[in-house]
Amino acid sequence: MLAKTFKKLASTLTVVVALFSSLAIPQTANSAETQYFPIASSRVGPYSAMGTGYYGAQIDYLNYVNMTGGVNGVMLTWQECETEYNAVKTVECYQRLLEKDGQRIVVFDTLGTPGAYAVINRMAKDNVVLAQYGYGRTDGADGRVWPWVFNAASHYWSQIAVKLKFMAEIEGGIDKMKGKKIVHLHIDSAYGREPLPAMRKICADWGTELVEISIPPPGLEQQSQWLQIRKEKPDWVTFWGAGSGMNSTAMTNAARINFPRDRMMYVTFGAAEEDMYPAGDAAIGTYAVANALPGEYPLVKEIKNKVYGAGKGNLADESRIGSVYWNRGLGAAVMWIEGLRNAQKMHNKVGKAVNGAEFRDGYEAINMTEARMKELGVDGMLAPFAISCANHEGAGKFAVMQWDGKKFNQVTGWEAPLDPAFIRGLVEASAAKFAKENNITPKKC
Amino acid sequence: MKPIFMTYTRGDLINLAILLIVGVVVIPMTVSSGYWYTSILIPWLCLALATIGQQIIMGYTGQLALGAAGFMAAGAFACFNLILRVPGIPFVGALLISGLIAAAFGILFGLPSLRVRGIYLMVATLASQFFIIWMIDKFGWFKNYDSSGIITAQDIVIMGKPFTSPIEMYLVIVAVVTPMTLIAMNMARGSTGRNWMSVRDMDIAAESMGVSLLKTKLQAFAISSFYCGVAGALFAFTYLKSLEPVAFDIKLSFKVLFMVILGGLGTINGAFIGAGFILLFPVLLNYIGNNVFHGAIDATIISAIEQVVFGVLMIIFMIYEPLGMAKLWDTTKTKIIGLINNKKS
Numbered sequence A: 001m002l003a004k005t006f007k008k009l010a011s012t013l014t015v016v017v018a019l020f021s022s023l024a025i026p027q028t029a030n031s032a033e034t035q036y037f038p039i040a041s042s043r044v045g046p047y048s049a050m051g052t053g054y055y056g057a058q059i060d061y062l063n064y065v066n067m068t069g070g071v072n073g074v075m076l077t078w079q080e081c082e083t084e085y086n087a088v089k090t091v092e093c094y095q096r097l098l099e100k101d102g103q104r105i106v107v108f109d110t111l112g113t114p115g116a117y118a119v120i121n122r123m124a125k126d127n128v129v130l131a132q133y134g135y136g137r138t139d140g141a142d143g144r145v146w147p148w149v150f151n152a153a154s155h156y157w158s159q160i161a162v163k164l165k166f167m168a169e170i171e172g173g174i175d176k177m178k179g180k181k182i183v184h185l186h187i188d189s190a191y192g193r194e195p196l197p198a199m200r201k202i203c204a205d206w207g208t209e210l211v212e213i214s215i216p217p218p219g220l221e222q223q224s225q226w227l228q229i230r231k232e233k234p235d236w237v238t239f240w241g242a243g244s245g246m247n248s249t250a251m252t253n254a255a256r257i258n259f260p261r262d263r264m265m266y267v268t269f270g271a272a273e274e275d276m277y278p279a280g281d282a283a284i285g286t287y288a289v290a291n292a293l294p295g296e297y298p299l300v301k302e303i304k305n306k307v308y309g310a311g312k313g314n315l316a317d318e319s320r321i322g323s324v325y326w327n328r329g330l331g332a333a334v335m336w337i338e339g340l341r342n343a344q345k346m347h348n349k350v351g352k353a354v355n356g357a358e359f360r361d362g363y364e365a366i367n368m369t370e371a372r373m374k375e376l377g378v379d380g381m382l383a384p385f386a387i388s389c390a391n392h393e394g395a396g397k398f399a400v401m402q403w404d405g406k407k408f409n410q411v412t413g414w415e416a417p418l419d420p421a422f423i424r425g426l427v428e429a430s431a432a433k434f435a436k437e438n439n440i441t442p443k444k445c
Numbered sequence B: 001m002k003p004i005f006m007t008y009t010r011g012d013l014i015n016l017a018i019l020l021i022v023g024v025v026v027i028p029m030t031v032s033s034g035y036w037y038t039s040i041l042i043p044w045l046c047l048a049l050a051t052i053g054q055q056i057i058m059g060y061t062g063q064l065a066l067g068a069a070g071f072m073a074a075g076a077f078a079c080f081n082l083i084l085r086v087p088g089i090p091f092v093g094a095l096l097i098s099g100l101i102a103a104a105f106g107i108l109f110g111l112p113s114l115r116v117r118g119i120y121l122m123v124a125t126l127a128s129q130f131f132i133i134w135m136i137d138k139f140g141w142f143k144n145y146d147s148s149g150i151i152t153a154q155d156i157v158i159m160g161k162p163f164t165s166p167i168e169m170y171l172v173i174v175a176v177v178t179p180m181t182l183i184a185m186n187m188a189r190g191s192t193g194r195n196w197m198s199v200r201d202m203d204i205a206a207e208s209m210g211v212s213l214l215k216t217k218l219q220a221f222a223i224s225s226f227y228c229g230v231a232g233a234l235f236a237f238t239y240l241k242s243l244e245p246v247a248f249d250i251k252l253s254f255k256v257l258f259m260v261i262l263g264g265l266g267t268i269n270g271a272f273i274g275a276g277f278i279l280l281f282p283v284l285l286n287y288i289g290n291n292v293f294h295g296a297i298d299a300t301i302i303s304a305i306e307q308v309v310f311g312v313l314m315i316i317f318m319i320y321e322p323l324g325m326a327k328l329w330d331t332t333k334t335k336i337i338g339l340i341n342n343k344k345s
Helices: A002-023 A048-067 A087-097 A113-126 A156-171 A196-206 A223-232 A244-256 A273-283 A298-308 A324-346 A356-364 A370-376 A420-437 B010-030 B034-060 B068-085 B091-114 B119-138 B166-189 B191-201 B203-208 B213-240 B250-263 B269-291 B299-320 B324-344
Strands: A034-041 A075-082 A129-131 A181-187 A209-215 A236-240 A264-266 A287-290 A399-403 A408-410 B156-158 B161-163
Touching: A034 A048, A034 A087, A048 A075, A048 A273, A048 A298, A048 A324, A075 A087, A075 B269, A087 A113, A087 B034, A087 B213, A087 B269, A113 A129, A129 A324, A129 A356, A156 A196, A156 A236, A156 A264, A156 A287, A156 A399, A156 A420, A181 A196, A181 A223, A196 A209, A196 A420, A209 A223, A223 A244, A236 A244, A244 A264, A244 A273, A298 A324, A324 A356, B010 B166, B034 B068, B034 B166, B034 B191, B034 B213, B034 B250, B034 B269, B068 B091, B068 B119, B068 B213, B068 B250, B091 B119, B091 B156, B091 B213, B119 B250, B156 B166, B161 B166, B166 B191, B166 B213, B191 B203, B191 B213, B203 B213, B250 B269, B250 B299, B250 B324, B269 B299, B269 B324
Parallel strands: A034 A075, A181 A209, A181 A236, A236 A264, A264 A287
Antiparallel strands: A287 A399, A399 A408, B156 B161
């Protein structure tokens, strides 16, 4: 009897061991040149809609590049680490992903301002580019102080300036903004506060009253804040939330106090289909801005056919291909590979892996002209832009969209702030303050 | 005169010597990867120190306090402001003073413990967590008026030499954690610890024996938050390298609490075991997910497994081994030694 049980146990064990070892075969055992990328994803927790779409698109694009012959023959490898949008875990993931098989990462993307701040000071020493795709530390746009930090496409200060410009247009001019009241309703974190320095200055210039109301994370409790909004009776609300739970709650609360949805402007990280659906009809009319527009662009279709056709897609729900977060992740990944391509060319390493410093040069040389974007199949999805040694922001432009209950409709083209030089001045002043506090000599450009 | 140091057995001294040799000689000589220092050893030692703090108040004195992360935040921001505003202050001095500042908060929030106990005290001490974080967020001065609210921690400079590489920071931490652990063990074994434990086991009896409840409880709160404050400063300056109130949220307090419970209530080595387990288990799961299954298991599932395993372990330990992993370790050790002795004879 006992012997029988043992036999059974032994055979089960063999099966388990065999299963393990069959799965444990190294993924990249070939000798071809490879370039290694980190995927510091945030698929778990309140921000999962954002993380699954964004990082899913990055993996899909890396897969797509590999299926079409790599970057001049260099195959892309990657490793994923779950950060849960948590700064402490992001640090751990950064250290873990830093090196794999003797190759170091050349770029890092946290998709979160708190995470970006937590690793930002390691970039220069480790020779890694911090690619903040429309989030993160704003004064990183000054490449003289932050050579390793980029926030193309477009940072939060430009974003808030574009929003204020849009409001002024609807109200009938800047002079009409005098005496108006705007509530900045934001999650109480570094990310929620990031636009404030620029917003305060512009509002003071225009004579617009700014009321700042914060919501403690995760932001699902907003009753008292909306009560305050009802008392304040603002003309506009700029909403700076994170996670579909918080974003949709704001709209249902606005509906409850009858605050018009077409006087609410959502941040890029609340501007996705997943943020709108849960609020149902309460979401109709809400404005949001985009740095990568949703839609089936040629490259999106290609990936759908090639990668998903081969069953290698990363998204569990294929209907999300071409949605806001997915397209944004695609935009970020396209820039990585464009930077890699430039780096290979600039440093005579075509068909070879590059190191962090070479990648940085390549990334800084990105020039997304309309013609280039057409070649890549993303024209119209992103605003055309170029990065330079001093300017790491890129386009600095956003498109305003409005939710109609089923999808976003684009209402404006790619809009720049009214006074880009003013925003740039703020960026440079902030970067100069940082450089002085930390004894950094700005690079000559 | 009372002896300052408790007497130690030869076994204790041998253990200490072995651990010191491993910590200061073997590890720096064999471990070269920055990942091991920055992501495993450094946070482990920092959190173990905070867990010792929580251990003192919860495991030894029996006060259900829940606010370790708040005191850690107090220590971290105190250290940042001291280095920023007091020119020429040595790092170790700043670290000590930040511990004292955290201790002051500890005494303040320990006052309710004289009136309420158990679950009610837990609720009362929760206030410290929220109050300290709120205070740092509310008043820009604590963050040197940084607009984003995340500030960069200064480099650690001791006697003019910067300690910035992972191994150097690790050595700084070892140099702080080792004496503090020894002192904690010393206190726990001595009259101080006996007072704590008598309050824990039955405060009325302790009081009638002449142990002052006021003094003992507040002393435990002060020492506990001193440990948490120093741990918080080290955590921010060596691991995060940035200071952000959100990093010290209630979740961290719970984590420290779990470290105490899983490690073993009322044990110092349990603090190290518990911290190690809670910190390393998710890393291990994540590593298995990526390297054995190559992402075939969804990250969401791995994260869920982590929660499930913690929950189950917590219940199992509560029922079968309230003294935690430290006790488990002790039993195993005794058994192995017993086996060896049996063979010899």
